[in-house]
Amino acid sequence: MQNFKSSLFIALITFWLAVIVSFFSQTRITDLELLPAFLVLLLIIITGILSDMVGVAATVAREEPFNAKAAKKISGAKIGLWLVRRGDKVASLMCDIIGDICGTVSGAIGAIIVIQILEEVIWPETIVNLLMIGFIASLTVGGKAFCKYYGIKKAEIIIFDVSRFLGFIKIGHIFIKEVK
Numbered sequence: 001m002q003n004f005k006s007s008l009f010i011a012l013i014t015f016w017l018a019v020i021v022s023f024f025s026q027t028r029i030t031d032l033e034l035l036p037a038f039l040v041l042l043l044i045i046i047t048g049i050l051s052d053m054v055g056v057a058a059t060v061a062r063e064e065p066f067n068a069k070a071a072k073k074i075s076g077a078k079i080g081l082w083l084v085r086r087g088d089k090v091a092s093l094m095c096d097i098i099g100d101i102c103g104t105v106s107g108a109i110g111a112i113i114v115i116q117i118l119e120e121v122i123w124p125e126t127i128v129n130l131l132m133i134g135f136i137a138s139l140t141v142g143g144k145a146f147c148k149y150y151g152i153k154k155a156e157i158i159i160f161d162v163s164r165f166l167g168f169i170k171i172g173h174i175f176i177k178e179v180k
Contacts, residue, residue, distance in 0.1 A: 048102030055094030056151030
């Protein structure tokens, strides 16, 4: 029953995040020229790739390096320890929620870009659609495959960098309070 409640909560958060991100990205993308629209698409794909890498890193990172850094009072170590101890939840957030939302939104943005392309050139719609789908899928899957390797091999470095970033943007204090 606990798993069901947790899954339902994640589904509801994902729903609202997807709606919000889609609304802002899709309403804004229609106002952009083709090149900036492609750049937004690339940014969303890269966000999905990097979030997947962080999620993988969180599941394989070890606590020991963060314990040692925390003992030396190195900035970001306590946040990193918090992230590592909750690797499964971090992975769920980064891979399942953020990564999957980015994948869905990139497909929707790709459809908008296809419409923009078809307004400017006289190509068969099916060909443009297939090329866009192939472009998005190859970048997403290829990028995730490439970055998962680093997520596994450089897990502690990645999590430490993320923890320092979270500390820098001033939300790290939320994590530090729970680290004992």
